[in-house]
Amino acid sequence: MRNIMRVLLATLASAFLLSGPVAATPAKEAPWLPEAAAYRLTLFLGNLEPLPWDDIETAWTEPYRGSEFSVGALAWLDRKSDIEPDGLLDAIMREDLQAVFAEATRLVALRIEENLDRALAAEESATAQLAVQTVRELYRAFEDGIAAADPEAARRIGLAWLELNSSTGSAGVLGAGATSADRDTMEAARAVISGYLAENYLLDSFAPRRTLSALPETAVLSGKAIEVPPSLPPGSDIFDQDPLPLLVLNFEEQGIDETDLPLVAYGDMLFDSAQLFGSPAQDLGIACSTCHNRSDVNQRLFIPGASHQPGAIDVDGAFFNPIFNDRRDDPLDIPSLRGLRFTGPYGRDGRFASLRDFTRNVVVNEFGGKEPTPFMLDALVAYMLEFDFLPNSMLTTDGRLTDTTQEAARRGEEIFNTPFARLGDRSCASCHVPDANFLDRQAHDIGSVAPGYEGARAGALDTPTLLGTAYTAPYFHDGSLPTLAAVVDWFDETKSLGLTEEDRADLTAYLETVGAADEPYEAFDTENTAFRLAFAELTTFASTIDTLLPRRDAEHILLLTDTVAADLSADASTMSNLPARPEVYALAERLAAVGAAVRVEDWEAAEASWTAFKSEADAIEERAF
Known part of the structure; x- marks a missing residue:
């Protein structure tokens, strides 16, 4: 949804989230060491079908996206390690996935052993501590697999890390308080870690893996079904766009309060709820709003293997719902949903005439969610139909430029409306009809899609609106053109329009003006904060309980309380008013209590907790920033 104040409160908030539903507010990860990052990318990419071998090779040869390191894993190893990765390189070249897994697993385990050796051999405590820190960061590559398969071993190793770290000694402060390393304790702690690695990750051969994961070998050989919680690989980014797009809702512009529109408010909640989708999206906190921040485009969203660039995603690949995998590497630029009630048909190729059918397809097929109830679909559609375009004072309601626009844009408007012989005597405005929100609600093959086979007629794409496009770069279905000027150049060159350089500049100025917004x-400041916006939204979502409780609608109440209580607690970490955080955590617990009572059909207790929630929310609203 949006992006824990003392250590105790942070711990309590984390415990609440871990024990309950996954929040749609993602948590930032600590940076990965290059070889650990490459390993995790290999596991992730190795489970995609078809296998992206070029990406697997790149995972080892180049820094992962957003890495703090300027070199890839292999160059890093050349600098920092005596381990030779020849076996891994050979396995990648042969495209032998089992061998790649085995070699990569051994490499990371050997790197842990290498740094344990350095820690024990260090004469200075600072050197030993640095080596231990490196070991700990490398161990992250295996950590979730061990925790899922062998919690007791995870606990033993956790204690060993504490003992190892605390026994390296200290140089003190200016020579005072110095302590020597406790070699016996270090050796004992190292034996625990190394013993487990030898038994599970430093093997000559590994059992065949149908699915790559960091599970220990003993767990795989046991034959027990063990699920490692889904995770995104290093380089992923599912955080909200910054700056956050403005949300324009039709009812708000008319002065109507969302709390008076319970169906719309419930749909608003669903749009922000990861509970709507199946695994792995739900486990990762991915919701509709993850891709469509505030109804617009999240231009920073990126998942390796599913995105070819930020702001794009392949929703019918192997990751989100394998049964829906079309086995094509075809990530699409995320479309804006602004003005959705005007922009049908839906889907990039206009395959869905109905927004309801399109929405169901996204939930069930693309993201593997359960069949939504009719009420859920009604609510989602009701909410999304309220999305409006950004106001633009340089345009009249029928799509003409006002007198406030620059001369270049007005010249561009003439070009936009001029028929061209190479366009079949049609103009740009023939498809992007100005007085119809720059749409014609049809699909056209303009030659921007490479045919899948000879004679294929599958290149027709739904005409996109031009409204708000100044903020949705890059352009075309695959995001292949970085600017509106590049779009003009593409049409001029591919359609032989014969535009002069001045014509191109004028037409670009027109498109930029049409696509602009006031x-x-x-706009945030010290009190009008991102959390205040989130708090207002979350309490509005919760207001639908006033409608659902009298109907004893347990299913939809629980979906709401599971979503909003977790997000309210998670979002409290963004508050600038630190003294008010405990109140917000308590408010989240109050809403969770509503859900707990509904689960056991104690409707009287649910009513009482809900009444208390409303009273407490009103009392802290002014301090919630």
């Missing part, structure tokens, strides 16, 4: 982003 206020494209949310």
Whole structure:
């Protein structure tokens, strides 16, 4: 949804989230060491079908996206390690996935052993501590697999890390308080870690893996079904766009309060709820709003193997719902949902005439969710139909430029409306009809899609609106053109329009003016904070309980309380008013209590907790920033 104040409160908030539903507010990860990052990318990419071998090779040869390191894993190993990765390189070249897994697993385990040797051989405590820190960061590559398969071993190793770290000694402060390393304790702790690695990750051969994971070998050989919690690989980014796009809702512009529209408010909640989807999206906190921040485009969203660039995603690949995998590497630029009630048909190729059918397809097929109830679909559609375009004072309601626009844009408007012989005597405006929100609600093959086979007629794409496009770069279905000027150049060159350089500049100025907005982003200050916006939204979502409780609608109440209580607690970490955080955590617990009572059909207790929630929310609203 949006992006724990003392250590105790942070711990309590984390425990609440871990023990309950997954929040749609993702948590930032610590940076990965290059070889650990490459290993985790290999596990992730190795489970995709078809296998992206070029990406697997790149995972080892180049830094992962957003890495703090300027070199890839192999170059890093050349600098920092005596381990030779020849076996791994050979396995990648042969495209032998089992061998790649085995070699990569051994490499990371050997790197742990190498740094344990350095820690024990160090004469200075600072050197030993640095080696231990490196070991700990490398161990992250295996950590979730061990925790899922062998919690007792995870606990023993955790204690060994504590003992190892605390027994390296200290140089003290200016020579005072120095302590010597406790070699016996270090050796004992190292034996625990190394023993487990030898038994599970430093093997000559591994059992065949149908699915790559960091599970220990003993767990795999046991034959027990063990699920490692889904995780995104290093380089992923599912955080909200910054600055946050402004959300324009039709009812708000008319002065109607969302709390008076319970169906719309429930749909708003569903749009922000990861509970709507199946695994892995639900486990990772991915919701509709993850891709479509505030109804617009999340231009920073990126998942290796599913995105070819930020702001794009392949929703019918192997990751989100394998049964829906079309086995094509075809990530699409995320479309804006602004003005959705005007922009049908839906889907990039306009395959869905109905927004309801399109929405169901996204939930069930693309993201593997359960069949939504009719009420859920009604609510989602009701909410999304309220999305409006960004106001643009340089355009009239029928799509003409106002007198406030620059001369270049007005010249561009003439070009936009001029028929061209190479366009079949049609103009740009023939498809992007100005007085119809720059749409014609049809699909056209303009030659931007490479045919899948000879004679294929599958290149027709739904005409996109031009409204708000100044903020949705890059352009075309695959995001292949970085600017609106590049779009003009593409049409001129591929359609032989014969535009002069001045014509291109004028047409670009027109498109930039049409695509502009008076206020494209949310405006925040010291009190009008991102959390205050989130708090208002979450309490609005919760207001639908006033409608659902009298109906004893347990299914939809629980979906709401599971979503909003977790997000309210998670979002409290963004508050600038630190003294008010405990109140917000308590408010989240109050809403969770509503859900707990509904689960056991104690409707009287649910009513009482809900009444208390409303009273407490009103009392802290002014301090919630």
